[in-house]
Amino acid sequence: MPEIKSFKIRNIEINPPLILSPMAGVTDVSFRRLLKRCGGVGLTVSEFISVEGLTRSNPKSKRQMRFYAEERPFAAQIFGGQPERMRMAAEMAEQVGADILDVNCGCPAPKVVKHGGGSGLLKDHGRLETILKEIKKAITIPLTIKIRAGFYDSTINAVETAKLAEACGVEHIALHGRTKEQGYRGVANWDLVKQIKEAVKVPVSGSGDVTTIEGAFARFRDTGCDGVLIGRGAMANPWIFRQVEDVSQGREPFQPTLADKRRILLEYFDMLREDMPETPAINRMKQLAGQFTRGLQGGALFRTSLYHSHSVDEILSRIEEYFSAIESGQPYYGETGAKVEEAPVLDSCEAAA
Ligand SMILES: Cc1cc2nc3c(=O)[nH]c(=O)nc-3n(C[C@H](O)[C@H](O)[C@H](O)COP(=O)(O)O)c2cc1C
Structure with missing residues (x-):
């Protein structure tokens, strides 16, 4: 390189x-x-x-x-x-x-x-x-x-x-x-x-x-x-x-663990809640979590369960359940039978303009 x-x-x-x-x-x-x-x-x-x-x-x-x-x-x-x-x-x-x-x-x-x-x-x-x-x-x-x-x-x-x-x-x-x-x-x-x-x-x-x-x-x-x-x-x-x-700098690239990923999501949610009212904080959290868990096992179901969460406590519980399940090697079922639904991804400045 x-x-x-x-x-x-x-x-x-x-x-x-x-x-x-x-x-x-x-x-x-x-x-x-x-x-x-x-x-x-x-x-x-x-x-x-x-x-x-x-x-x-x-x-x-x-x-x-x-x-x-x-x-x-x-x-x-x-x-x-x-x-x-x-x-x-x-x-x-x-x-x-x-x-x-x-x-x-x-x-x-x-x-x-x-x-x-x-x-x-x-x-x-x-x-x-x-x-x-x-x-x-x-x-x-x-x-x-x-x-x-x-x-x-x-x-x-x-x-x-x-x-x-x-x-x-x-x-x-x-x-x-x-x-x-x-x-x-x-x-x-x-x-x-x-x-x-x-x-x-x-x-x-x-x-x-x-x-x-x-x-x-x-x-x-x-x-x-x-x-x-x-x-x-x-x-x-x-x-x-x-x-x-x-x-x-000649080092191996940092590889985040599941614990790092969980920590960063929680840290982000804390900062958002410090900075803005609950509803926009929840929406921004859904947006990042959606991008962030692409490719992770059970990620689509996790995103669906977040999509259906409407309070801080619900979001925190869903994160806890998801990461505990995948960290312990258990399959993650999310809301069983739920159709996969996700927060829309912002894909340009137009939505925010
Ligand atoms: C959701 C979103 C919002 C954006 N908002 C801005 C912006 O406010 N100012 C700007 O200069 N570019 C903005 N862009 C363009 C990005 O800075 C970047 O140039 C573009 O997404 C291409 O780079 P990427 O493929 O690394 O995302 C935005 C892009 C996205 C996806």
């Missing part, structure tokens, strides 16, 4: 060069803390935060800006289409102590694009330039962006977007190699990451479809990128960052 090296966004060291990809509705403060505890995460990024909400004191947007010291380095990601609001929100991120300000140029949700934000900025370079210059004048922390390949499949312009961003003073570019038109279909184009890396001097990271240790190393090797982002793969395996780091 090749060595992977840390890199710097100005004076901020991203070590290891592995980034927890922002995911609206998923990478809230609890999920990010959980992943930092699992190890190997070099940079955490908030969910995308609406500048319209933030600058009008919307409580949800304000909550999304919170982070813990243990998450550092931490980037706050904002989205919007109005330069003035973007600048104000960027200043707010700096004031609350974020290490980096990241601009979302990738969200495909119609609600976001309609106002010129998210991936809408990919087809309006004039607006993007104004926004980046406005923000740059107002903040002293590094400004970074996360882009897509292009807006339409026929208008791929990631390299041009990256060059424009660099010229405006952006200090790190992350590319998710799908177009807005593509949404989450097909596969991410990592060749574009390589092309951007060759076209700009600032550090470049790639995003899309990394779910294994080998996959992460292949992306570094094939593109020469500085960093790799992992999103959905971290929901299925929160230790993936640590495993990549282990291998890069």
Whole structure:
């Protein structure tokens, strides 16, 4: 396996060069803390935060800006289409102590694009330039962006977007190699990451479809990128960052035991309940548990039993029953005869927008 090296966004060291990809509705403060505890995460990024909400004191947007010291380095990601609001929100991120300000140029949700934000900025370079210059004048922390390949499949312009961003003073570019038109279909184009890396001097990271240790190393090797982002793969395996780091340092990759898996689920549920009311905490728990137990013996039945649980105590009992059964080698029957039903998996920023 090749060595992977840390890199710097100005004076901020991203070590290891592995980034927890922002995911609206998923990478809230609890999920990010959980992943930092699992190890190997070099940079955490908030969910995308609406500048319209933030600058009008919307409580949800304000909550999304919170982070813990243990998450550092931490980037706050904002989205919007109005330069003035973007600048104000960027200043707010700096004031609350974020290490980096990241601009979302990738969200495909119609609600976001309609106002010129998210991936809408990919087809309006004039607006993007104004926004980046406005923000740059107002903040002293590094400004970074996360882009897509292009807006339409026929208008791929990631390299041009990256060059424009660099010229405006952006200090790190992350590319998710799908177009807005593509949404989450097909596969991410990592060749574009390589092309951007060759076209700009600032550090470049790639995003899309990394779910294994080998996959992460292949992306570094094939593109020469500085960093790799992992999103959905971290929901299925929160230790993936640590495993990549282990291998890069010549160690065997950490293999979580059933006890580790049980512990991490319980820890996550505790943090969620500290952070939000019971019902949303239960829903988020169902979502992670759903991803997390794929491939485990009896996992589908366990997910069904969680799906039918509606209180904290019920969730805790189901976790206890499930892990006790599989740890002792007993078959897990869940709710006998129940049809397999699961919480829907959030698969893009659209649901959360
Ligand atoms: C549920 C979900 C929410 C997402 N929300 C955001 C977001 O808020 N900001 C952003 O830049 N990208 C967002 N993305 C895109 C991811 O950061 C990432 O680029 C994409 O999922 C591809 O990487 P992956 O295959 O490792 O998940 C989201 C993706 C998902 C699945």
